[in-house]
Amino acid sequence: MGERVYIFKGFERFWHWAQAGLIMFMMLTGFEIHGSYANFGFERAVNYHTIAAWTLVGLWVFAIFWHLTTGEWRHYIPTTEKVLVMARYYSSGIFRHEPHPFKPSQLNKHNPLQRLTYLGVLLFISPLIWITGWLYLFHADWLAWGLSSLRLEWVATGHTIGAFLMLAFFVSHIYLVTTGHTATAHIKAMITGWEES
Amino acid sequence: MGLNSLRQAAGLCLAGLLCLFSANTVAADAPRPLKLTTTADHSKFKELQREFQSGPDVTKACLSCHTEAAGQIHRTKHWKWEFLNPVSGQTLGKKSVLNNFCISVASNYSACTSCHVGYGWKDASFDFSVEENVDCLVCHDTTGIYKKPPGLAGNPVVKDTELPPGSGKIVKGIDITKVAQKVGKSSRDTCGSCHFFGGGGDGVKHGDLDSSMAAPDKELDVHMDATGLDFTCATCHKTSSHDVAGSRYTPTAMDKEGAHVRGKEDKSNPATCVSCHDNTPHKKDERLNQHATKLACQTCHIPEFARGGVATKMSWDWSKAGERDAEGKQITRKDAKGRIIYESRKGAFELGENVRPEYFWFNGDVNYTLVTDKIDKPDGVTRINWLGGSPTDGKSMIWPVKVFRGSQPYDPENKTLVKPHTAGNDDTGYWKNLVWDKAIETGMKDAGLPFSGKVDFVKTEMFWPITHMVAPKEKALACSECHSKNGRLAGIQGVYIPGRDANPLVDRLGWGIALLSLIGSLGHGLMRFAARRKH
Numbered sequence: 130m131g132e133r134v135y136i137f138k139g140f141e142r143f144w145h146w147a148q149a150g151l152i153m154f155m156m157l158t159g160f161e162i163h164g165s166y167a168n169f170g171f172e173r174a175v176n177y178h179t180i181a182a183w184t185l186v187g188l189w190v191f192a193i194f195w196h197l198t199t200g201e202w203r204h205y206i207p208t209t210e211k212v213l214v215m216a217r218y219y220s221s222g223i224f225r226h227e228p229h230p231f232k233p234s235q236l237n238k239h240n241p242l243q244r245l246t247y248l249g250v251l252l253f254i255s256p257l258i259w260i261t262g263w264l265y266l267f268h269a270d271w272l273a274w275g276l277s278s279l280r281l282e283w284v285a286t287g288h289t290i291g292a293f294l295m296l297a298f299f300v301s302h303i304y305l306v307t308t309g310h311t312a313t314a315h316i317k318a319m320i321t322g323w324e325e326s
Numbered sequence: 327m328g329l330n331s332l333r334q335a336a337g338l339c340l341a342g343l344l345c346l347f348s349a350n351t352v353a354a355d356a357p358r359p360l361k362l363t364t365t366a367d368h369s370k371f372k373e374l375q376r377e378f379q380s381g382p383d384v385t386k387a388c389l390s391c392h393t394e395a396a397g398q399i400h401r402t403k404h405w406k407w408e409f410l411n412p413v414s415g416q417t418l419g420k421k422s423v424l425n426n427f428c429i430s431v432a433s434n435y436s437a438c439t440s441c442h443v444g445y446g447w448k449d450a451s452f453d454f455s456v457e458e459n460v461d462c463l464v465c466h467d468t469t470g471i472y473k474k475p476p477g478l479a480g481n482p483v484v485k486d487t488e489l490p491p492g493s494g495k496i497v498k499g500i501d502i503t504k505v506a507q508k509v510g511k512s513s514r515d516t517c518g519s520c521h522f523f524g525g526g527g528d529g530v531k532h533g534d535l536d537s538s539m540a541a542p543d544k545e546l547d548v549h550m551d552a553t554g555l556d557f558t559c560a561t562c563h564k565t566s567s568h569d570v571a572g573s574r575y576t577p578t579a580m581d582k583e584g585a586h587v588r589g590k591e592d593k594s595n596p597a598t599c600v601s602c603h604d605n606t607p608h609k610k611d612e613r614l615n616q617h618a619t620k621l622a623c624q625t626c627h628i629p630e631f632a633r634g635g636v637a638t639k640m641s642w643d644w645s646k647a648g649e650r651d652a653e654g655k656q657i658t659r660k661d662a663k664g665r666i667i668y669e670s671r672k673g674a675f676e677l678g679e680n681v682r683p684e685y686f687w688f689n690g691d692v693n694y695t696l697v698t699d700k701i702d703k704p705d706g707v708t709r710i711n712w713l714g715g716s717p718t719d720g721k722s723m724i725w726p727v728k729v730f731r732g733s734q735p736y737d738p739e740n741k742t743l744v745k746p747h748t749a750g751n752d753d754t755g756y757w758k759n760l761v762w763d764k765a766i767e768t769g770m771k772d773a774g775l776p777f778s779g780k781v782d783f784v785k786t787e788m789f790w791p792i793t794h795m796v797a798p799k800e801k802a803l804a805c806s807e808c809h810s811k812n813g814r815l816a817g818i819q820g821v822y823i824p825g826r827d828a829n830p831l832v833d834r835l836g837w838g839i840a841l842l843s844l845i846g847s848l849g850h851g852l853m854r855f856a857a858r859r860k861h
């Protein structure tokens with residue numbers, strides 16, 4: 130057991146878990162709206178999904194503000210450095226108990242593969258869900274906004290694609306949480322803020 | 327609470343009750359609050375204070391004051407039974423069209439015209455210009471005793487009469503003088519005396535109009551609710567110069583005109599939902615107003631028709647008519663609830679109560695297969711009328727419809743539908759003789775149409791948009807009725823309905839990558855687990 134590093138600040142941890150809860154809930158209600166199963170019933174699923182969407186909006190407003198004012202946004206700048214090293218670690222080193230090639234720090238929280246993945250989520254999946262979700266939400270106003278040739282079918286399909294990508298990310302993310310220096314290191318860090326290495 | 331305070335409370339209650347009673351006695355002395363909707367009591371008019379001998383006799387008295395009324399009636403569909411569809415150019419109206427219920431008026435006038443707003447239309451030679459042949463009473467009766475039995479060409483029975491002649495059955499005469507002295511505004515009962523019984527019996531034809539609508543509760547119809555809003559038919563079907571608004575030949579499928587406002591000129595149909603409720607009636611949820619740009623109000627707010635305890639006919643198979651029992655007599659068969667499902671003179675029926683409508687895009691165009699039109703597919707289904715509409719024409723809404731299915735006689739040589747002579751105590755009337763070719767020959771001759779002498783049967787359909795029996799808002803359709811895989815709108819094309827629709831490719835790929843990430847994660851984890859064991 131080596132030194133402990135303080136990685137995730139209070140707001141960041143709150144943001145992460147609130148967002149995690151919301152996204153799980155949105156997947157649960159969203160795929161019900163999609164017709165994949167019946168749980169709350171269509172009407173309540175729509176209402177809950179809508180409430181969750183607005184809550185997520187609120188959360189993001191705070192999060193964006195926080196990232197900009199604290200400069201934390203820099204953690205998502207992509208880097209090619211050590212990407213291959215990380216990839217090699219995950220595909221072979223990890224099975225041979227080689228040491229984790231990445232040491233998280235205050236200045237560098239995410240390993241290079243994480244950076245790329247989170248950036249993908251931020252730049253592709255989220256905007257896709259957001260933009261289509263907003264349009265979906267304001268379907269009644271399309272005419273007034275001059276969007277008369279937009280079709281609900283396209284928006285809904287885009288939103289659904291975003292939802293599936295989010296689901297895939299979610300599954301992998303849960304697994305990758307266990308690939309820290311120890312199986313529980315990452316999750317502990319996100320709960321307490323301290324990463325042990 | 328102690329015993330004392332309980333006693334006090336009981337005392338107070340008693341005092342309160344006494345107060346109520348004394349207030350009532352006071353009210354009884356005051357003038358009775360009569361809720362009159364008119365300034366005229368017709369029984370006080372000299373012109374009406376005499377014994378009337380017949381319908382036209384009464385009408386002459388009415389016209390002595392209401393000098394223009396007959397002329398107004400003469401211009402209406404109610405009088406002419408004729409309507410020229412300005413869009414299709416087809417000549418419609420009860421006089422010309424045929425349906426898949428009792429089929430056609432031609433040669434059956436005396437029976438059918440018991441629902442004509444006139445007296446004496448017994449054959450094609452009826453004189454439509456005679457003023458006193460207008461029947462004022464059938465719409466303006468308030469006594470409920472005015473009746474026009476079939477077979478008398480629209481005349482009421484004024485003296486006790488044997489009907490049909492020779493049957494030994496006596497129909498008692500009504501006090502037409504009393505009816506004349508008590509006239510008033512039209513009511514659900516007067517309109518209903520014909521419109522509830524279309525197709526030859528209570529509730530047969532429409533499904534959303536039957537005798538249960540004479541005094542419905544709120545559950546059955548929020549507007550006509552007899553102890554609530556108490557609308558009459560004319561509240562919505564607002565009449566101007568005796569011409570009643572609303573039409574089954576040119577209905578308003580999409581009303582973009584908004585609510586009618588006093589002082590603003592409104593030529594649009596006053597009988598639509600929108601003419602009162604406006605185009606954005608949902609105050610709490612804008613999303614529902616969005617729905618209302620594609621769905622007729624009726625689609626969600628009339629979840630089922632025939633909800634008042636009166637069954638409506640859903641199908642009628644004339645090809646089964648004609649059976650006789652061992653003694654050669656006509657027979658009837660009833661279902662477990664005692665409702666007639668077979669009559670020798672009419673054929674076999676299916677009945678329905680609390681029926682879920684079928685749904686179609688509808689733009690207001692109603693087209694008819696007329697008796698002069700060729701039937702192109704005798705093996706298929708001939709649509710006697712059909713509704714125009716499509717998701718993309720900008721004029722259509724999704725409407726609830728009663729589809730009435732049947733099988734009826736046609737001429738396989740001339741390839742046309744036919745107008746049989748059904749009612750009539752004579753040698754060719756089908757209902758008496760059960761012989762098709764004679765009945766059809768008489769009917770077609772009366773209509774001035776050719777008939778080959780051959781008879782076969784063809785399947786037919788008619789489309790009746792549903793618009794009455796509006797349920798309380800809590801009973802409007804729940805979202806999942808349509809937002810589900812096999813919901814009510816399963817057959818509706820041209821709209822994306824969340825919960826019903828999904829791009830199958832996106833679904834397959836989507837679940838595919840989700841599954842792959844799961845398998846990948848599990849595989850990776852398993853390998854780590856195995857590797858850990860070795861060390």
Ligand code: HEM
Binds near residue numbers: 160182265
């Ligand atoms: C992780 C986040 C989210 C997931 C997984 C998700 C998932 C889904 C899915 C699968 C559907 C059904 C699509 C269909 O079959 O048509 C849906 C519907 C919808 N989503 Fe989302 N969604 C998310 C976020 C959002 C956000 C952020 C918004 C708004 C800003 C939003 C607004 C909507 C709306 C309005 C609907 C349609 C509900 C209706 O039928 O009225 N969603 N969502």
